[in-house]
Each structure stands twice: as C-alpha cells, then as structure tokens.
Amino acid sequence: MIRKELVAASAEPLILSLLAKGESYGYAIIQEVKVRSDGKLNWTDGMLYPVLHRMEHRGLIKSRWAESETGRKRKYYLLKKDGKAAMARHHEQWSLVHSVLSGLRKEQYV
Amino acid sequence: MFDLEQSIADWRTQMLASGIESPVPLEELEIHLREEIEWQMKSGLNEQRAFEISAQRFGQSKNIELEFKKIERTFMKKTLMCTIIRFLGLLFSVWAIWGVFIAFVTSAQYGPKALLLHYCLTVTVPYTLLAILLALPYSKLKGGLWKVLFTLLCLSGGYVCLYLVTHLPSEEWLMIYGPWLLILSQPIAIWISRRKMSNQTLEQMK
Numbered sequence: 001m002i003r004k005e006l007v008a009a010s011a012e013p014l015i016l017s018l019l020a021k022g023e024s025y026g027y028a029i030i031q032e033v034k035v036r037s038d039g040k041l042n043w044t045d046g047m048l049y050p051v052l053h054r055m056e057h058r059g060l061i062k063s064r065w066a067e068s069e070t071g072r073k074r075k076y077y078l079l080k081k082d083g084k085a086a087m088a089r090h091h092e093q094w095s096l097v098h099s100v101l102s103g104l105r106k107e108q109y110v
Numbered sequence: 111m112f113d114l115e116q117s118i119a120d121w122r123t124q125m126l127a128s129g130i131e132s133p134v135p136l137e138e139l140e141i142h143l144r145e146e147i148e149w150q151m152k153s154g155l156n157e158q159r160a161f162e163i164s165a166q167r168f169g170q171s172k173n174i175e176l177e178f179k180k181i182e183r184t185f186m187k188k189t190l191m192c193t194i195i196r197f198l199g200l201l202f203s204v205w206a207i208w209g210v211f212i213a214f215v216t217s218a219q220y221g222p223k224a225l226l227l228h229y230c231l232t233v234t235v236p237y238t239l240l241a242i243l244l245a246l247p248y249s250k251l252k253g254g255l256w257k258v259l260f261t262l263l264c265l266s267g268g269y270v271c272l273y274l275v276t277h278l279p280s281e282e283w284l285m286i287y288g289p290w291l292l293i294l295s296q297p298i299a300i301w302i303s304r305r306k307m308s309n310q311t312l313e314q315m316k
Contacts, residue, residue: 026138026142027141044168044169044173045142045146045164045168046139046173047169047173047177049135049138050174050177050178051177053181054180057181072141072144073137
C-alpha cells in the first residue's frame with residue numbers, strides 16, 4: 001500500500017493530468033486513478049472533493065453542473081490555463097525526483 | 111427490511127451534523143455515494159452491503175468537513191486582504207484626485223512648489239490605479255503574496271512622491287528632474303510587477 005503522505009502529494013498532479021485529457025467528475029476521477037494504478041493508489045472517496053474545491057478556489061480548475069447521459073446530475077471539472085501551467089510544473093518536479101531516485105538506484109547495483 | 115433511501119438520508123444527516131452545511135458539496139458528495147452504490151450493486155452486492163461498503167469508502171464525515179473548513183478559512187483570509195487593499199486604494203485615489211485639484215487651484219497663488227505638488231500628485235494616480243488593478247483579481251481569489259507586495263509597493267510609491275515634495279533640498283532641482291523621474295518610474299514599476307507576477311503567482315498561490 002502506498003503511504004498516505006505520497007497519496008496526498010500526488011493527488012493534485014494526478015487530477016490535473018486527468019483533466020488535461022478532458023472534463024471529468026469526482027467519481028470518474030477516482031475510478032480512473034484506481035484502474036491506472038491497479039488499485040494501489042486508493043483515495044478515500046470523500047477526501048477528493050476538498051482537494052477539487054481547493055484547486056477550484058486557486059483558479060487551477062473550474063466546474064459546471066450538467067446532466068449525464070443517464071439523466072443524473074453531475075459536477076464536471078475542467079482544466080484552466082493556470083492549471084495547465086501548474087501541471088507542467090508538477091511534471092517537471094516529479095520527473096526530477098524520479099530521475100534522482102533512478103540514478104541512485106542504478107548506482108546501488110553497479 | 112433495509113431501506114436504501116432512508117440510509118442515504120441518514121448518511122446525509124450525519125454529514126450535516128459533522129458540519130458540511132453548504133448544499134453544493136453535500137449534493138456532490140451524495141451523487142458520488144449513489145454512483146458508488148450503483149456500481150457495487152452491479153458487481154453483485156445487495157443494497158445493504160453496497161451501501162455499507164460505499165459509505166465506508168467515503169471516509170469519516172469529520173475528516174471531510176475538516177478539509178472543507180481549511181478551504182473556507184483560506185478563502186476568508188484572501189477576501190479580507192483583498193477588501194483592505196481595495197479600500198486603501200480607493201481612499202488613496204480620492205485623496206490624490208482631491209490633492210491634484212487643490213494644487214491646480216493654488217499653483218498661481220503659491221508658485222512652483224504648488225505646481226510641483228501637482229506633478230507629484232498626478233503620478234500618484236497611476237500608481238494607485240495600478241495598485242487597484244493588481245488587487246482586482248483577488249475578487250476571483252487568484253494571485254498571491256507577490257501581488258499583495260507589489261500592490262502595497264505601488265501604493266507606497268504614491269506616498270514617496272509626496273514625500274519628495276517636502277523633503278528634497280532644492281526646489282529647482284526637483285522642478286527639472288523630479289517629475290521626469292517619477293513619470294519614468296511608472297513603466298518600470300509596471301514591468302517589474304507584471305514580470306514578478308507571471309513567474310511567481312502560481313508558486314505563491316499555494
């Protein structure tokens with residue numbers, strides 16, 4: 001199981017990256033993260049919404065209410081320009097951490 | 111006999127009791143819960159078990175409310191800051207415009223000093239307008255520490271102009287170079303603030 005600190009830290013970049021593919025809603029975001037991580041990245045469902053609302057307040061994403069194809073009301077989230085910039089920064093930072101970690105790991109096996 | 115609608119209503123009451131009062135998050139949370147219950151039932155569970163698992167997956171209402179409260183507090187802080195800056199900007203604008211008017215009226219009577227005062231007060235207006243413009247995006251809760259700093263810097267720029275009028279030694283020197291320096295400082299102030307804003311805003315918004 002992934003540590004909760006890492007789960008929390010990765011929430012924003014993951015949400016931003018998912019929304020970069022197109023608008024989505026809370027339930028779908030959670031499902032997609034679950035599928036993509038083979039169920040290893042398990043968010044507590046209810047905790048996603050404060051994160052989404054905080055990102056909306058910070059101007060990274062915006063939302064709109066719409067009806068789904070089944071007629072159910074849903075709140076869809078969309079990426080904003082500032083969100084794209086934040087996503088690029090996240091990618092850069094996470095890539096850096098990843099490359100440092102990979103480098104150190106390789107050195108262990110040399 | 112298990113009643114799904116009643117259980118959802120109870121869950122909603124529990125959320126309300128924990129402090130999630132705003133209807134928007136609560137409605138959104140309930141929609142999510144219903145989708146999860148539906149999915150669990152499609153995978154073969156009965157109504158009761160599907161509800162129990164979904165509610166459990168949702169997490170403790172107190173923890174969720176705590177997170178929402180944190181957002182609310184940040185929102186309140188930023189709104190207060192925005193209101194104070196706008197009020198200061200407005201106050202300063204009114205005062206500067208009044209000062210320009212008085213300086214014009216009295217320049218013939220009191221000579222170069224009054225005219226200089228007029229120059230300085232005139233350049234305080236763009237400073238103040240810039241300060242207000244910088245503060246405006248706060249209405250949408252965007253921006254950060256750098257915006258606040260540069261807004262205050264621009265406001266204080268106006269005060270510096272006024273200080274120069276009364277504290278520099280030679281009136282003649284001020285008459286020749288003072289206004290030009292002040293006017294030239296405007297684009298520099300704007301350029302610095304815009305540059306800093308674009309680079310730093312997102313970092314500071316966190």
